[in-house]
Amino acid sequence: MADDLERAEIIVTEVHKKINDAFEVFDHDLNKTVDVREIGAIVRSLGCFPTEAELLDIIDERPPNVLLLKVEEPSGFICFERFLPTMSKILMEHKFRPIPEDMLLTAFEVLDRQKKGHLEPDELTDYMRQGNEPFTHLEMEEMLSSAVDPDSNLIYYKDFVNTMVLDGER
Amino acid sequence: MGCGTSIATEPQGMALETGKPMKAAILIQGWYRRYMARLEMRRRYTWNIFQSIEYAGEQDQLQLSSFFSFMLDNFTHLNGSGPDLISQLLDPVVDPWLGRETCYELIPVSESYSGPRISFPLSISHTNSLLNAFKEHQTLHARYALQLLWETKKLLKQMPNIVHMSTSYAKEITICGDLHGHLDDLLLIFYKNGLPSADTPYVFNGDFVDRGKQSTEVVLILFAYLLLYPNHMHLNRGNHEDHIMNLRYGFTKEVMQKYKTHGREILQLFQDVFSLLPIATVIDSKVLIVHGGISDQTDLDFLNSIERHKVKSALRLPRCSLEQLDVSQPYKQATSQRSAHSPRPGSSHSRRQRTRTQTKRKRHHGLSHQDSASSSSSSSSSSSQCSPRTPSCLSPRPCYSSPSVPFSTDVLQVPFLDSLASLPPPSPPRVEREWKQMVDVLWSDPKPQDGCSPNIFRGGGCYYGPDITQRLLRHHGYQLLIRSHECKQEGYEICHGGHVITIFSASNYYEEGSNRGAYVKLGQDLLPRFYQYQVSRTTRKLTLTQRVRAAEGSALRALQEKLFSHRSELLTGFLPYDHNNTGCVSVSEWAQVLETVLRLDLPWRTLRPHLARLAPDGSVEYLSCFDYMGPGLQLPQVTPNLTETLVRYRTDLELIFNIIDKDHSGLISLDEFRHTWRLFSAHLGVALDDGAIDALARSIDFNKDGSIDFTEFLEAFRVVHKLDNKDH
Numbered sequence: 001m002a003d004d005l006e007r008a009e010i011i012v013t014e015v016h017k018k019i020n021d022a023f024e025v026f027d028h029d030l031n032k033t034v035d036v037r038e039i040g041a042i043v044r045s046l047g048c049f050p051t052e053a054e055l056l057d058i059i060d061e062r063p064p065n066v067l068l069l070k071v072e073e074p075s076g077f078i079c080f081e082r083f084l085p086t087m088s089k090i091l092m093e094h095k096f097r098p099i100p101e102d103m104l105l106t107a108f109e110v111l112d113r114q115k116k117g118h119l120e121p122d123e124l125t126d127y128m129r130q131g132n133e134p135f136t137h138l139e140m141e142e143m144l145s146s147a148v149d150p151d152s153n154l155i156y157y158k159d160f161v162n163t164m165v166l167d168g169e170r
Numbered sequence: 171m172g173c174g175t176s177i178a179t180e181p182q183g184m185a186l187e188t189g190k191p192m193k194a195a196i197l198i199q200g201w202y203r204r205y206m207a208r209l210e211m212r213r214r215y216t217w218n219i220f221q222s223i224e225y226a227g228e229q230d231q232l233q234l235s236s237f238f239s240f241m242l243d244n245f246t247h248l249n250g251s252g253p254d255l256i257s258q259l260l261d262p263v264v265d266p267w268l269g270r271e272t273c274y275e276l277i278p279v280s281e282s283y284s285g286p287r288i289s290f291p292l293s294i295s296h297t298n299s300l301l302n303a304f305k306e307h308q309t310l311h312a313r314y315a316l317q318l319l320w321e322t323k324k325l326l327k328q329m330p331n332i333v334h335m336s337t338s339y340a341k342e343i344t345i346c347g348d349l350h351g352h353l354d355d356l357l358l359i360f361y362k363n364g365l366p367s368a369d370t371p372y373v374f375n376g377d378f379v380d381r382g383k384q385s386t387e388v389v390l391i392l393f394a395y396l397l398l399y400p401n402h403m404h405l406n407r408g409n410h411e412d413h414i415m416n417l418r419y420g421f422t423k424e425v426m427q428k429y430k431t432h433g434r435e436i437l438q439l440f441q442d443v444f445s446l447l448p449i450a451t452v453i454d455s456k457v458l459i460v461h462g463g464i465s466d467q468t469d470l471d472f473l474n475s476i477e478r479h480k481v482k483s484a485l486r487l488p489r490c491s492l493e494q495l496d497v498s499q500p501y502k503q504a505t506s507q508r509s510a511h512s513p514r515p516g517s518s519h520s521r522r523q524r525t526r527t528q529t530k531r532k533r534h535h536g537l538s539h540q541d542s543a544s545s546s547s548s549s550s551s552s553s554s555q556c557s558p559r560t561p562s563c564l565s566p567r568p569c570y571s572s573p574s575v576p577f578s579t580d581v582l583q584v585p586f587l588d589s590l591a592s593l594p595p596p597s598p599p600r601v602e603r604e605w606k607q608m609v610d611v612l613w614s615d616p617k618p619q620d621g622c623s624p625n626i627f628r629g630g631g632c633y634y635g636p637d638i639t640q641r642l643l644r645h646h647g648y649q650l651l652i653r654s655h656e657c658k659q660e661g662y663e664i665c666h667g668g669h670v671i672t673i674f675s676a677s678n679y680y681e682e683g684s685n686r687g688a689y690v691k692l693g694q695d696l697l698p699r700f701y702q703y704q705v706s707r708t709t710r711k712l713t714l715t716q717r718v719r720a721a722e723g724s725a726l727r728a729l730q731e732k733l734f735s736h737r738s739e740l741l742t743g744f745l746p747y748d749h750n751n752t753g754c755v756s757v758s759e760w761a762q763v764l765e766t767v768l769r770l771d772l773p774w775r776t777l778r779p780h781l782a783r784l785a786p787d788g789s790v791e792y793l794s795c796f797d798y799m800g801p802g803l804q805l806p807q808v809t810p811n812l813t814e815t816l817v818r819y820r821t822d823l824e825l826i827f828n829i830i831d832k833d834h835s836g837l838i839s840l841d842e843f844r845h846t847w848r849l850f851s852a853h854l855g856v857a858l859d860d861g862a863i864d865a866l867a868r869s870i871d872f873n874k875d876g877s878i879d880f881t882e883f884l885e886a887f888r889v890v891h892k893l894d895n896k897d898h
Contacts, residue, residue, distance in 0.1 A: 017758065017775060018775055021773040021775045022776060025214045025773050029617075029618040029619075038210075040203070041210040041211060042211075044206075044207030045204075045207045049200050049204055099197060103197060104197065104201050107197040110193075111194050128198070130192055132196075133196075133199060135199065139202075139203075139206075142206070142713075142714055146713040146714065146715045163715065
């Protein structure tokens with residue numbers, strides 16, 4: 001029993017350190033705050049797949065004990081004390097779990113209706129502009145710049161999936 | 171399992187099989203957003219690695235310089251190295267040859283010289299031909315280079331310390347930041363913004379040289395335009411316009427390579443010219459432009475009154491002041507304690523340990539880190555001392571006077587550096603004050619918190635908060651401070667509520683794709699307008715992924731090199747955690763050891779996959795973090811860990827060697843080698859007996875002619891990546 005407790009404590013400490021590590025990368029002023037707009041990068045780089053809406057929830061969530069904090073949070077910034085409990089909970093409860101890689105390829109194959117093995121840039125753009133959280137212009141531009149094969153002007157999605165998977169998992 | 175509420179409600183496989191493209195699109199969106207987040211994370215920590223390593227290098231430089239100064243001020247107390255050697259270290263004897271103003275006229279320019287020919291006074295056709303020649307990778311003949319420098323020196327002598335400009339004469343004034351020998355960036359600025367002229371006035375805010383490969387070209391072009399348009403072209407001094415910095419960061423070497431016969435005279439002249447560069451520029455009595463910034467001591471009226479050329483180098487400390495002698499009981503205790511420990515091999519990192527503790531203060535103030543105890547003492551030392559004396563005078567004081575700080579005995583074994591304060595005679599207060607005021611202006615960085623504290627991250631200058639900025643601006647009725655000195659990803663950054671602008675003009679500073687460059691233009695409304703750019707060597711635009719990957723690769727290599735050069739310390743650190751001799755420690759322990767030994771504040775857990783392998787049980791096989799690197803050449807191990815020490819300190823060693831090798835021939839005698847080594851080992855506190863040094867010297871005097879090609883020697887200690895070919 002005591003062992004279990006100890007082990008649990010170690011796990012919690014590790015999770016905290018992991019979060020701290022990721023947070024610090026974005027804490028430019030070294031004052032334990034980060035720009036709200038970078039919370040997405042932190043949460044996702046910790047392996048989570050939240051939607052944009054869920055991200056907003058994370059940003060807005062105020063754990064009860066934190067309301068008592070005397071820390072004045074500059075507007076547009078999130079301080080570590082507030083972020084840590086929310087993020088720990090997410091990681092411990094395994095929320096926003098990763099989607100397996102093969103799902104990603106399957107998803108592209110669904111979009112490639114004629115099974116050509118590639119997509120046209122316009123085709124992909126149309127799809128990515130769909131849904132509740134369509135890509136912004138900037139996101140689309142960046143995605144195309146890395147996904148489109150410059151010689152054929154086509155998206156060989158199998159290669160692109162490989163790039164994303166490899167770079168993400170290393 | 172799910173990429174969001176919309177999908178999580180039903181099994182994904184089914185959702186896709188039913189062929190709903192919408193679901194597929196949402197899944198891809200989610201995946202792609204996480205992929206970009208990871209990429210962003212990598213871009214950021216890459217930046218952190220580059221910056222940490224850069225500033226750690228500056229700290230080393232300042233450490234080394236204060237050591238030299240100590241030697242210079244006290245050489246009579248030392249045995250072994252004679253005064254001849256020491257005195258030439260940092261105060262080069264003025265060559266009488268250089269006194270003759272027209273010496274360059276005696277240098278013949280052969281008929282076969284195809285480079286640009288210039289005469290004075292310069293005309294636009296001269297500057298144009300210079301630009302074109304440099305674009306074609308030609309070198310300006312030594313005769314013309316010397317003449318250009320002479321003319322520049324003459325002109326600069328007449329300039330005030332603080333130059334005033336007005337927007338009423340031109341529509342807009344362009345201000346550029348650090349160029350660091352990036353000629354392509356300078357040419358791009360001229361291409362985009364126009365060549366300097368009465369209609370297009372420029373301020374170049376220091377750091378023209380070092381690091382980049384074309385510092386000579388950059389600085390000669392700038393000087394040529396200065397001569398052509400003395401009223402519309404202004405150059406502020408930066409912390410790299412400093413002959414001792416140039417020894418370490420490449421400008422000295424570059425000049426010697428480009429001017430083999432007259433390199434020395436040219437360097438000497440550069441040194442003079444650099445010390446004559448104005449310190450600050452003020453536009454419309456409203457905008458202050460300086461290279462680094464200010465401190466709570468900065469007094470512009472005083473700065474305006476000093477003889478600026480007397481400050482040859484921020485690293486050549488004036489003799490220590492009364493202020494520092496005024497360190498009473500606690501300090502003496504510390505001194506005696508220190509001398510009780512003799513330096514031993516392996517303790518050489520102790521100086522870093524102390525600096526690191528101070529760095530910690532900044533990085534983790536008020537947080538529940540294990541060593542947060544040290545965060546308490548920073549305020550006591552902060553405001554009065556803001557100068558690169560950090561290594562010798564600054565850091566020990568708060569520590570010794572505050573018994574609560576938990577220092578290990580290791581920290582007290584710093585040889586020489588700290589004892590500096592106790593020995594030398596006081597310098598005239600005015601000289602010291604002039605020097606300190608200059609150093610603060612050239613070396614300081616802004617910080618978001620109020621107050622002023624020593625810049626321990628760099629080791630020189632200070633950090634100034636918004637309140638310090640406010641006070642100075644208000645005092646003079648200014649509204650804006652423009653400074654450079656720090657590389658920014660976007661080329662510029664605004665802080666202190668819009669009152670401080672950082673402008674940095676060398677794109678790809680750390681690595682291809684690492685950052686953009688920028689310049690800023692001010693019109694009569696004095697509202698800054700920024701222009702960004704990035705020099706690209708490839709015709710095809712790199713994708714974000716490719717850029718991040720390239721930069722990350724080179725940052726990681728630099729980091730792996732650091733790991734390798736601290737191998738034995740790291741191994742010693744891992745040992746206590748490796749109870750059963752399995753070669754494995756937990757991730758947490760691994761990260762802690764790295765953090766303690768390397769003194770770099772980096773996200774070690776995030777970086778772990780790039781630095782070390784995991785065992786099947788999830789622990790770290792710590793030996794694997796040395797797998798990437800090996801020394802370039804196997805040398806006889808005359809003393810344990812010598813290779814590692816040399817790898818780690820090759821830059822320091824190279825600098826000492828560059829000073830000793832006065833004619834920059836690249837060769838030194840065995841005797842000089844011994845001197846170098848003795849200085850060096852004294853600096854590091856590595857005890858090496860003469861026998862070991864002689865053995866080393868003999869082993870590298872390959873042709874047995876009594877002299878050593880030192881450059882080659884050092885090349886042998888450049889660590890190489892075993893996997894380099896595999897990587898690319």
